[in-house]
Each structure stands twice: as structure tokens, then as C-alpha cells.
Amino acid sequence: MATPSQFLKFVDDNADKFIKRLGEAVAIPSVSGDGKYRPEVFGMSAWLDGQLQSLGVTTKLVDLGKHVMDDQELPLPPAILGRIGDDPKKKTVLIYGHYDVQPAQKSDGWDTEPFTLVVDEKTGKLIGRGSTDDKGPILGWLNVLEAHKTLGLELPVNLRFCFEGMEENGSEGLDDLIKTEVTKGKESWFDGVDCVCISDNYWLNSRTPCLTYGLRGLVYFKLTISGPARDLHSGVFGRMVHEPMTDLITIMGKLVTPDGTILVPGVEDMVPSAQDDEIAIYEKLDYSVKDVEEAVGAPITLSQDKVSVIMGRMRLPSLSLHGIEGAFYGPGAKTVIPASVSGKFSIRIVPPQTPEAIEPLVKKYVEQEFAKLNSKNKLKIENLHDGRPWLADHRHWNYEAAIRATEAVYKRSPDLTREGGSIPVTLTFAESLGVNVLLLPMGRGDDGAHSTNEKIDRSNFIEGSKLLGTYLYEVGAIKA
Amino acid sequence: MATPSQFLKFVDDNADKFIKRLGEAVAIPSVSGDGKYRPEVFGMSAWLDGQLQSLGVTTKLVDLGKHVMDDQELPLPPAILGRIGDDPKKKTVLIYGHYDVQPAQKSDGWDTEPFTLVVDEKTGKLIGRGSTDDKGPILGWLNVLEAHKTLGLELPVNLRFCFEGMEENGSEGLDDLIKTEVTKGKESWFDGVDCVCISDNYWLNSRTPCLTYGLRGLVYFKLTISGPARDLHSGVFGRMVHEPMTDLITIMGKLVTPDGTILVPGVEDMVPSAQDDEIAIYEKLDYSVKDVEEAVGAPITLSQDKVSVIMGRMRLPSLSLHGIEGAFYGPGAKTVIPASVSGKFSIRIVPPQTPEAIEPLVKKYVEQEFAKLNSKNKLKIENLHDGRPWLADHRHWNYEAAIRATEAVYKRSPDLTREGGSIPVTLTFAESLGVNVLLLPMGRGDDGAHSTNEKIDRSNFIEGSKLLGTYLYEVGAIKA
Ligand SMILES: [Zn+2]
Ligand SMILES: [Zn+2]
Ligand SMILES: [Zn+2]
Ligand SMILES: [Zn+2]
Structure with a gap:
């Protein structure tokens, strides 16, 4: 089943509307690491829940209890579970994202108000806290849902959602939720999930899309x-x-x-030492010693050899x-x-x-x-x-689908990367569900996820929304 | 010329009066390191100047200019120069002391108000900021002067004084003052000085008086x-x-x-390695590995050998x-x-x-x-x-006089110590005046000079006043 061209056109035609919705999401300062913003995190969960419901997703807000932060007992923001589609002939894809954000204040050195999405027409940057981490990707899924609902298109897969509001503060309560949920069998919101897709990391650079199959x-x-x-x-x-x-x-x-x-x-x-096929992946990556030097602002790489520098971080x-x-x-x-x-x-x-x-x-x-x-x-x-570290099988159909989707949308093969940091929920999903997990980033390496002037590029948000939809079609089409 | 017994008796008889005067001095919070107390430091200089003048000392307050502290320009407290006696047949002794103190607040952990001298009748402790560092010793000299004035006794030496109010904050301006003053020849307040006595350090322990002849x-x-x-x-x-x-x-x-x-x-x-006579000094010191362990609160000395531990600090x-x-x-x-x-x-x-x-x-x-x-x-x-480090000749008559004075007052030979820290003015006097400098401490090693609950023992203050006076008589008597 090829991706319907109406879907791709709808995303292009509605780009401004989608960016406006991203602005609504950014305007809610859902900072999970600062107690005084906790009501805003709850506000964000209500906003997202409302969006999902209006797009036809059945949802459940799961109370994760309370926690103590800075000597203050606070309610944890709810996890949002969602489901749409129950066709036993279709694959079921579980989507993860987080609706909370890092702290931000203009006085930290932002050029603009962090919780006002600023559209820089010249550079195409959409600037604001959460634009790329992780509201942009979550809204990418909403864009896909909206296109299908409006166009009356059937989704190519069954979808399950798990969105949390504490990722930037240790994902408190989420592991327990996932582990409990999987024990519920037919009653579980994760029942029948065939693969997981997480869009919460970044391209290696600002040029080439990537898929990520490993974390330290x-x-x-x-x-x-x-x-x-x-x-x-x-x-x-x-x-x-x-x-x-x-x-x-x-x-x-x-x-x-x-x-x-x-x-x-x-x-x-x-x-163990890297084998030739693994080294071949590193050699192919669109990432040079110069990229590292630019990212760190000084010529201080441990080696001048690209593969050796990359292996230092990835393996x-x-x-x-x-x-x-x-x-x-x-x-x-x-x-x-x-x-x-x-x-x-x-x-x-x-x-x-x-x-x-x-x-x-x-x-x-x-x-x-x-x-x-x-x-x-x-x-x-x-x-x-x-x-623990995590390493997925990048020859799995889940990756194959993402590679095909990337080639369709971006007209090029994605880099296959391993990341040096950790995204703990990845491991929890992989181990609890026993299915393949794919990290499918939407933003670029220079987005400044936890920094001042966080941005996502307009083209990453719009093409990225197409990528997410196309990925679902490729999953639906591929022989598992 | 033996120390007149009237002097010693006067000190004993007036002990309570002397302690009351120490209370007056402690009550002025002359904290040099905190700009908001600067007027109090000036107040303390006026108080001390008044005391000196009333005891027959000719004084001059030297303006040391201004400095910048915490982005604030502040006037430096004056140095107080003083002279009493001009007999060419007598030796001339220069006395140094500082009338400023370390910061102190009850909330730092003091058991009593730091700027109220508390007389603990049971333990004999006189507790308050500056009691031992360095108001107690300065007032020891006032006690000596008062005894001689009241009793109509002639001082056995000519005295010169140099008191500063910035010692706890880098002695700003003092080095320049001393170096300038010595160039003035006959006009200099330091003209004819034969030796220097500084009472601004402590016994090694709480038992045995000491003289200090070296600083790192x-x-x-x-x-x-x-x-x-x-x-x-x-x-x-x-x-x-x-x-x-x-x-x-x-x-x-x-x-x-x-x-x-x-x-x-x-x-x-x-x-160079220590020679036998130097090692003999360390062996004789009333200071044990146990003393060090008690002072640091743990059995962590580098060695169990007393001399080796002492040499680590002193030489x-x-x-x-x-x-x-x-x-x-x-x-x-x-x-x-x-x-x-x-x-x-x-x-x-x-x-x-x-x-x-x-x-x-x-x-x-x-x-x-x-x-x-x-x-x-x-x-x-x-x-x-x-x-630079400093090392004096402890066989000089200045030390000999102090040893005799200690034996007379305390009925025991003083420890001869070198200190591990620095008192920069010592070196300035030694090098600028080219005369022997003696460190003659009044307080004990456990006085807590820069800590909470700073104290001087009543007996150190009173016997110490006798020691200072007796030292002057021994200087006057000794063959230079
Ligand atoms: Zn994130
Ligand atoms: Zn993040
Ligand atoms: Zn001192
Ligand atoms: Zn001091």
C-alpha cells in the first residue's frame, strides 16, 4: 500500500495550521522539573488529551501518584494511553512521546520568549521550548491523524499511544506503568503491539535523516x-x-x-571489536571530524579518523x-x-x-x-x-519500513546511528513488550533540545510529519 | 633590672578591670572583611587611639587611602603609629598588633553573642570575637602601660607601636606604609627600633607557652x-x-x-636536612601525635613519629x-x-x-x-x-629575653616553634627594618581564632600581660 498522495498534499496544504497548533502547545510551559509549573504540566496533558480525542483516539489518563520534589509533595502528571484501530489484519504500532519540557527563561540567554513559538521566516526556524523536544514530534503524529480523519482515509496500522509528562525529570512512574500494563493480557493497552516507534532524539547533523538503533x-x-x-x-x-x-x-x-x-x-x-559490516555503517555516516569540532567549538577530537571518533561515541x-x-x-x-x-x-x-x-x-x-x-x-x-545499554536489530522490518519511508520523503537513505546517551524508556519498552523498538528522530542535531533558543526547522516539522505517516504505510505494507 | 613586683601585683589586682576593657574592645564589631562594618573598624581605631593617648602614648593615625571591596569603594581604616619613651640609653621595641577581627554571627554556630565578651567563671574562658585574635594581645600592652602610668614606674625600654585595622583582609596598605616609613630616617616612627615583637599567633597546645621563630x-x-x-x-x-x-x-x-x-x-x-640541634628543638616540643589527632579529629597523621609529623609542618x-x-x-x-x-x-x-x-x-x-x-x-x-618564608635567629637576645620572661612568669621554658602558615607583616618588618622579629603569642592553640566561640583563657590574658611587661624588662636588662 503506497502512501496516498492526498495525505502528503494535505500536510503541505495545512503546514501553517500545523505550525499554529505547535505554537499552542509551546505556549503551555509544561516544565516538569520545577514544582511551580506543575499545574501547567497538567494543563498540557488536558490539551493533548483533548486533541487526541477530537482526532478519534480513545484515551485514558493514568494517575501515576505523587512524588516529592524540593521538599514538596506534588501530584505526578498523568500518562496518556491512547488507541485507534483494532483491525486484526493490521500491524499495531506503539508510539511514545513526552509532553513535558526542560525549564527555560528568557534570562537564560534566549533571544525570544521561550514559551512563544517564533516563526523565523528567513531561516525557517520554529523557535521555542519544546519545539523539537518533544512537542514537535508528538504534534507530527497529530498531523498524521488529522490528515486521515479529514480526508476520510483509513489508517494503515492500528495505533497505540503512550505519552508521559515527566520525561525531563526521570520519567517517574512510567516504568511501573509499562510493566504493570503488559501483565494485563487482553485488557492491556499494549496488547498486540508489533513494534514501537519513539521520536525523541535527533539527526547526527543538520543534513541527513537518521534512524537510531543503539543507546549507551x-x-x-x-x-x-x-x-x-x-x-x-x-x-x-x-x-x-x-x-x-x-x-x-x-x-x-x-x-x-x-x-x-x-x-x-x-x-x-x-x-568485542567492530566487525566489517558494522564499520561500514560508521564509514557511511554523514558525520565528519569537522562536524564534531563545530559542535564542541574547538579542534579537540581524540583522533582525526572519522570512524574512530564516531566509534568512541557509538560503540x-x-x-x-x-x-x-x-x-x-x-x-x-x-x-x-x-x-x-x-x-x-x-x-x-x-x-x-x-x-x-x-x-x-x-x-x-x-x-x-x-x-x-x-x-x-x-x-x-x-x-x-x-x-543498561540498548541495541536493536536494525535489519528488522520496523527499521526496513523506516528506511523506505525516509527514502520516499527525503529522497535519500537515512544514517544508521547509535547514540552515546540514554533514553531509558526505550529499554523498558524493548524488554517489557519483547518487540523491536525504533528511534525515528524528527529534528536536527543542532536543534538545541535542552539549550537556549531551542528550535525545530519548519521543513523537519512538515517533512517529518510526512515521514511519520509514510512510515506507518511502509509498516502496513511490509512482510513481517 | 628585675621586673618590679608592683607591676606583677598591679596586673593581678586589676584583672577584672582589664577584662572589662577587653569587653569594651570586643563589643566593637571591627570586621574588616565586610563593608557594612567599616564604620565600626574606624570606631575601633578611635577607641584604641584614645586608650593609647590616655596612657601617655603619642600617636598618629595614618590614612591608608581607599580600596575596592565587593564592587564598593571603601576608605581603609587607619594605621595607628605610637611612641612612648625616647631615652637613647634604652633599647627601642616595636610592637605590632591588629584591631580588626574576623566576621562572626551567632547563626554561624556561636553559643553566645560573638560581640559580647562572656566570662565563663567555671572554665575561665573569655569568649568573644577578637578576644584572642588580636584584641587580647593588644590590650595586654595597654595593661602594661596602665600599670606603669598608675604606679609611676618608668618603662624599661622605649616603645613604638604599629597597629592596623586590615589584617584579616590582606593588610591592605600596610606594607607600603612600613616601607615608606623606614625611608624617613630620623623622622621615621621606626627610627632606632632595635627589635620587633608581634603577639598574633598561638601556643602549639593548651599547656605550654611558646616563642615562634619561623613561618612558611x-x-x-x-x-x-x-x-x-x-x-x-x-x-x-x-x-x-x-x-x-x-x-x-x-x-x-x-x-x-x-x-x-x-x-x-x-x-x-x-x-637542607635538619641538623641535630634543630631536631633537638622538635623533640623537646610539648606536642604529640595525639595532639595532632585531637586537633584534626581523626587518626590521620602521616607518621606515628612525633618529630617527623612536627617537621612536616614546621620545616x-x-x-x-x-x-x-x-x-x-x-x-x-x-x-x-x-x-x-x-x-x-x-x-x-x-x-x-x-x-x-x-x-x-x-x-x-x-x-x-x-x-x-x-x-x-x-x-x-x-x-x-x-x-616568602621567614626564619629568625632564635639565639638572638630578643628571643633570649622572651625565654627568660616566660620562665619568670610561667615557671617553665617556652616551646620554640616554627609555624606552618604565614603572617606576612613579620617578613615586612624583618626585611624593612633589618632587626630581629619575635613572635610572642598570648593565647592557646585551642582558642579558635577564626572559628566560632573564639576565646582567650583568663589566665593567658592576665599572665600574658605580665609576660609582655616582663619581656620588656628582660629586653632592657639583656646585653645586646
Ligand atoms: Zn525528549
Ligand atoms: Zn529532553
Ligand atoms: Zn591575627
Ligand atoms: Zn586572624
């Missing part, structure tokens, strides 16, 4: 060394006592080399030293010997690494290195949080 | 590594780029070992890592790759080390170690401030 996991450590009962003056006690900072820096200096190699024994060995573990809690951090010169200092570092992990395998290696190594110091200070190492 | 110097470094134009997300860029934190921690980890040895080549070698250089500016320092887990990070560390130096000798060694070593990393980030190393 993470283990975040807090390494605390304590000694004196209180901060000491270095004039009085320097070279009399074991200084916690000296111990901590010595150990932190043994975790990773300046070229990125992780020194914790066993961590690097766990990862190798990384260890970053984030900072130290408890030490002197202000400007100026303070001659303190801090009494207790905590180094923060994290390891991004890739399959087959798991937090369960990595954590004991790190703890053992840190404890061994500390023992070598013969220090009388005390060491404590904690895992602050972790998440 | 300092070179404070800021080592900055910068790379990306802005902070990066470790998920996106981890293992793609050279991370400034990795470079910085690697270098900071090569500065000092956990046992305190400085790894910068040449720094340790510069310091060895030390390198402390204070912290990092620009990295993540809060609680919780942030997955940032900081764009620019500055490590702060300082080296306490001892003769014959000088900042001029140490700075290039550190810079060269840091640059060499950075070059080895093959990092594309940028390194910058700065000396934020420095000061």
Missing part, C-alpha cells in the same frame, strides 16, 4: 574520601596529615587516560570525570584542606556491558588503588544510578 | 585546562574529545604523593590540592563534561625556598607533564599570590 547505558559513581573531622588550614596541617583531596585526585587520575582509555581492568575487554564505553563535591570550587584562592571530598564520575556502557558487571569491577579497582596509598583516610564508593 | 611562605597556583567552547554532555561527547577534567586530574595527580612528598622536581631537594614544604573551579561541585549526579576547569593548589615553602625559585619549577613541570598527554586542550598556569 550508564553507571554513575560517587567516590568519597574523608579524613579530618572538619576542614583544615593548609598552613597549619599541610604535610602533617593524609589529605583527602590528595588521595581522591590520585585515584581519579587512575581511572581514564587522556586519550579516553578506561583503566579499570576488565571494562574495555568486555566489548565504545567512555569514562568522564564530572567534578568534586566538598572541595573548594569558587574563584580566588582558598588555602583549605577539605575534610571530605566526593569525586563524581560515570561510565557510559555498551553491550554486552551491564551495570551489574561494571559496578564490581570499578569498586574493586578503586578499593585496590586506595589500599596502595596507605592512607589513613576512609574510602566509600557508591553507585548513584545506572541504566 | 606560600605560592598559590591556578592551573586551567580548557577545551570545548561550552560544557558538553558526556552521553553525546564522551570518548570523542579530549576532556579538560581528565587532563587536569591527571596532572594534579602527579603533584604530590599521598604521603606528602612533592613530586615537582627540585622542590624537595632545595631544603618541610607541603603541597595541598584545594579544589577545582568550573567542574560540577553540587550534590547529586550531573553528566557534564566541563568546558574549562581550574585546579587550585598551593605549596607552603620554607627557607631557602622562595616564590621566585619555586614558581618556574612548578610551571615547567606542569607544562612538561601536560605535553606528555598529547592533549589538544589548552593549558594555562598562574601564580595567584605568594609570600
Whole structure:
């Protein structure tokens, strides 16, 4: 079943109307990480629920309970479950998105009011908080629904929706909801789902569409060394006592080399080398050392070799030293010997690494290195949080459909990427439903999702809406 | 000329009156480091000037100009120069002290109002900000003057005074004043000065009086590594780029070992080993590993050997890592790759080390170690401030007089100590006047000079006043 040309034309003809609706969504400051905006997050859930219902989707708002944030008990915004279509002859696609956004204030450095969608006619940018993360993609689905409803077209698949309002603040309550929902069998809103599609990440660059089939996991450590009962003056006690900072820096200096190699024994060995077919994917990517240099604003890549730089992010573990809690951090010169200092570092992990395998290696190594110091200070190492990596089969029909859709809409093959960060819900869907999950981004790599002046390009929003619809037709057509 | 017993008796008889005067001084919150107290610092200078004049001292308030603090231009509190006695047959002693104090608020954790002197009859503690640092010692000199004036006793020496009101805030203006004053020849307030006595430090412990003949110097470094134009997300860029934190921690980890040895080549070698007579001084000190453990609140001394622990503070250089500016320092887990990070560390130096000798060694070593990393980030190393170490001849008659005075008042020999910190004015006097400088502390090691509940013991204040007077008699009597 080819994508009907009326659908594509409808999207073009209604572009301005769709952008206006995006403006309505952006105007609701649904910031989940700041308690005072919580009513707005609820407002956003009502708005979205209303849109879905008016487009023929049956919905259910699921109360996720309460949580405590900044010493305040707050109600969690509801998850919105939705269903449209129940044809046993069609595939069923589950769509995920989040209707909450990152905090934003004009004073952060925005050129325009963050919660007013500004259409820059010259550049084609649609600027506003949430435009690309993740209201644009959610509204892309609404655009697809509206086209079909208005044109009286039948959807090529059954659709299920799961939208949440806490993604930017740890997705609280969502994992439990998904895990509970899948146990309900025929009663489950996820019953019969054949694949999942998540549109909540970005192209590698600003030129080439991509599909994403992998995410790194993470283990975040807090390494605390304590000694004196209180901060000491270095004039009085320097070279009399074991200084916690000296111990901590010595150990932190043994975790990773300046070229990125992780020194914790066993961590690097766990990862198999890339095979030729995988390397071929990296070679084909529309991503250069120069792109990285531009993104970071300095020529500081670990290598000049494109594939090696890309593999560093996509298929190798990384260890970053984030900072130290408890030490002197202000400007100026303070001659303190801090009494207790905590180094923060994290390891991004890739399959087959798991937090369960990595954590004991790190703890053992840190404890061994500390023992070598013969220090009388005390060491404590904690895992602050972790998440498993995710890797999908990019030869699955779900990906094949997305590749065909991209080629149809953008007239080019998508990049096949793995991302260096994590989107935890991806893993939850993959593991709970046991189906293939596809990350199908709408925005570009320079959208500035969590930054000032967040934008989505008009063409990404409009062509992206066509892409989502076309993807559904390709899923409907493909032989599973 | 033995110390007249009337003097000693007068001090005992007037103890309560003296303590009341200390209460008057403590009641003026002459905090130099907080602009809103600046009028009080001026008030304190007027109070002290009035006291000196009423006790027969000729004074001059020297305007030290203005300075900028917290973006506010403020007048500097005056230095108070004073003279009493002009007998060419007598020695001339210059006394230094400071009438400003550290900030204090009850909410910092004080058990009593910091600017109300509380006399704890049970413990004998006189509690209040400035009681020991440095109003108590200054008032000790007033007590000596009052005794002689009231009793009609002739002072055994000519006295010169130099009191400042900015010591707790960098002694701004004082160095210039001293250096200018000494150039004035016969017109100088310091003309004919034979020795200097400073009472602005503390006993090693709470049991044994001491004289201090050495201070360590300092070179404070800021080592900055910068790379990306802005902070990066470790998920996106981890293992793609050279991370400034990795470079910085690697270098900071090569500065000092956990046992305190400085790894910068040449720094340790510069310091000659201690000879037997010097070691004998350390062995004799009433200071144990247990004292250090109690002071720091944990059994973390670098050694269990008393002399080795004491030498670490008194005659060895030390390198402390204070912290990092620009990295993540809060609680919780942030997955940032900081764009620019500055490590702060300082080296306490001892003769014959000088900042001029140490700075290039550190810079060269840091640059060499950075070059080895093959990092594309940028390194910058700065000396934020420095000061030379000071070592006096403790066999000089000035010390001999103080030893005799201590034995007379306290019935025991004083500890001969070197301090690990710095009191910059000591060096300025020693170098500008070219005479012997003695540090003759009044308070105990547990007085908490810059902490909450600062105190001086009643017996230290009263016996200490006798000590200052007796010291003058011993100076007057000794063969120079
Ligand atoms: Zn998102
Ligand atoms: Zn986001
Ligand atoms: Zn002082
Ligand atoms: Zn002080």
C-alpha cells in the first residue's frame, strides 16, 4: 500500500495550521522539573488529551501518584494511553512521546520568549521550548491523524499511544506503568503491539535523516574520601596529615587516560571489536571530524579518523570525570584542606556491558588503588544510578519500513546511528513488550533540545510529519 | 633590672578591670572583611587611639587611602603609629598588633553573642570575637602601660607601636606604609627600633607557652585546562574529545604523593636536612601525635613519629590540592563534561625556598607533564599570590629575653616553634627594618581564632600581660 498522495498534499496544504497548533502547545510551559509549573504540566496533558480525542483516539489518563520534589509533595502528571484501530489484519504500532519540557527563561540567554513559538521566516526556524523536544514530534503524529480523519482515509496500522509528562525529570512512574500494563493480557493497552516507534532524539547533523538503533547505558559513581573531622588550614596541617583531596585526585587520575582509555581492568575487554559490516555503517555516516569540532567549538577530537571518533561515541564505553563535591570550587584562592571530598564520575556502557558487571569491577579497582596509598583516610564508593545499554536489530522490518519511508520523503537513505546517551524508556519498552523498538528522530542535531533558543526547522516539522505517516504505510505494507 | 613586683601585683589586682576593657574592645564589631562594618573598624581605631593617648602614648593615625571591596569603594581604616619613651640609653621595641577581627554571627554556630565578651567563671574562658585574635594581645600592652602610668614606674625600654585595622583582609596598605616609613630616617616612627615583637599567633597546645621563630611562605597556583567552547554532555561527547577534567586530574595527580612528598622536581631537594640541634628543638616540643589527632579529629597523621609529623609542618614544604573551579561541585549526579576547569593548589615553602625559585619549577613541570598527554586542550598556569618564608635567629637576645620572661612568669621554658602558615607583616618588618622579629603569642592553640566561640583563657590574658611587661624588662636588662 503506497502512501496516498492526498495525505502528503494535505500536510503541505495545512503546514501553517500545523505550525499554529505547535505554537499552542509551546505556549503551555509544561516544565516538569520545577514544582511551580506543575499545574501547567497538567494543563498540557488536558490539551493533548483533548486533541487526541477530537482526532478519534480513545484515551485514558493514568494517575501515576505523587512524588516529592524540593521538599514538596506534588501530584505526578498523568500518562496518556491512547488507541485507534483494532483491525486484526493490521500491524499495531506503539508510539511514545513526552509532553513535558526542560525549564527555560528568557534570562537564560534566549533571544525570544521561550514559551512563544517564533516563526523565523528567513531561516525557517520554529523557535521555542519544546519545539523539537518533544512537542514537535508528538504534534507530527497529530498531523498524521488529522490528515486521515479529514480526508476520510483509513489508517494503515492500528495505533497505540503512550505519552508521559515527566520525561525531563526521570520519567517517574512510567516504568511501573509499562510493566504493570503488559501483565494485563487482553485488557492491556499494549496488547498486540508489533513494534514501537519513539521520536525523541535527533539527526547526527543538520543534513541527513537518521534512524537510531543503539543507546549507551550508564553507571554513575560517587567516590568519597574523608579524613579530618572538619576542614583544615593548609598552613597549619599541610604535610602533617593524609589529605583527602590528595588521595581522591590520585585515584581519579587512575581511572581514564587522556586519550579516553578506561583503566579499570576488565571494562574495555568486555566489548568485542567492530566487525566489517558494522564499520561500514560508521564509514557511511554523514558525520565528519569537522562536524564534531563545530559542535564542541574547538579542534579537540581524540583522533582525526572519522570512524574512530564516531566509534568512541557509538560503540565504545567512555569514562568522564564530572567534578568534586566538598572541595573548594569558587574563584580566588582558598588555602583549605577539605575534610571530605566526593569525586563524581560515570561510565557510559555498551553491550554486552551491564551495570551489574561494571559496578564490581570499578569498586574493586578503586578499593585496590586506595589500599596502595596507605592512607589513613576512609574510602566509600557508591553507585548513584545506572541504566543498561540498548541495541536493536536494525535489519528488522520496523527499521526496513523506516528506511523506505525516509527514502520516499527525503529522497535519500537515512544514517544508521547509535547514540552515546540514554533514553531509558526505550529499554523498558524493548524488554517489557519483547518487540523491536525504533528511534525515528524528527529534528536536527543542532536543534538545541535542552539549550537556549531551542528550535525545530519548519521543513523537519512538515517533512517529518510526512515521514511519520509514510512510515506507518511502509509498516502496513511490509512482510513481517 | 628585675621586673618590679608592683607591676606583677598591679596586673593581678586589676584583672577584672582589664577584662572589662577587653569587653569594651570586643563589643566593637571591627570586621574588616565586610563593608557594612567599616564604620565600626574606624570606631575601633578611635577607641584604641584614645586608650593609647590616655596612657601617655603619642600617636598618629595614618590614612591608608581607599580600596575596592565587593564592587564598593571603601576608605581603609587607619594605621595607628605610637611612641612612648625616647631615652637613647634604652633599647627601642616595636610592637605590632591588629584591631580588626574576623566576621562572626551567632547563626554561624556561636553559643553566645560573638560581640559580647562572656566570662565563663567555671572554665575561665573569655569568649568573644577578637578576644584572642588580636584584641587580647593588644590590650595586654595597654595593661602594661596602665600599670606603669598608675604606679609611676618608668618603662624599661622605649616603645613604638604599629597597629592596623586590615589584617584579616590582606593588610591592605600596610606594607607600603612600613616601607615608606623606614625611608624617613630620623623622622621615621621606626627610627632606632632595635627589635620587633608581634603577639598574633598561638601556643602549639593548651599547656605550654611558646616563642615562634619561623613561618612558611606560600605560592598559590591556578592551573586551567580548557577545551570545548561550552560544557558538553558526556552521553553525546564522551570518548570523542579530549576532556579538560581528565587532563587536569591527571596532572594534579602527579603533584604530590599521598604521603606528602612533592613530586615537582627540585622542590624537595632545595631544603637542607635538619641538623641535630634543630631536631633537638622538635623533640623537646610539648606536642604529640595525639595532639595532632585531637586537633584534626581523626587518626590521620602521616607518621606515628612525633618529630617527623612536627617537621612536616614546621620545616618541610607541603603541597595541598584545594579544589577545582568550573567542574560540577553540587550534590547529586550531573553528566557534564566541563568546558574549562581550574585546579587550585598551593605549596607552603620554607627557607631557602622562595616564590621566585619555586614558581618556574612548578610551571615547567606542569607544562612538561601536560605535553606528555598529547592533549589538544589548552593549558594555562598562574601564580595567584605568594609570600616568602621567614626564619629568625632564635639565639638572638630578643628571643633570649622572651625565654627568660616566660620562665619568670610561667615557671617553665617556652616551646620554640616554627609555624606552618604565614603572617606576612613579620617578613615586612624583618626585611624593612633589618632587626630581629619575635613572635610572642598570648593565647592557646585551642582558642579558635577564626572559628566560632573564639576565646582567650583568663589566665593567658592576665599572665600574658605580665609576660609582655616582663619581656620588656628582660629586653632592657639583656646585653645586646
Ligand atoms: Zn525528549
Ligand atoms: Zn529532553
Ligand atoms: Zn591575627
Ligand atoms: Zn586572624
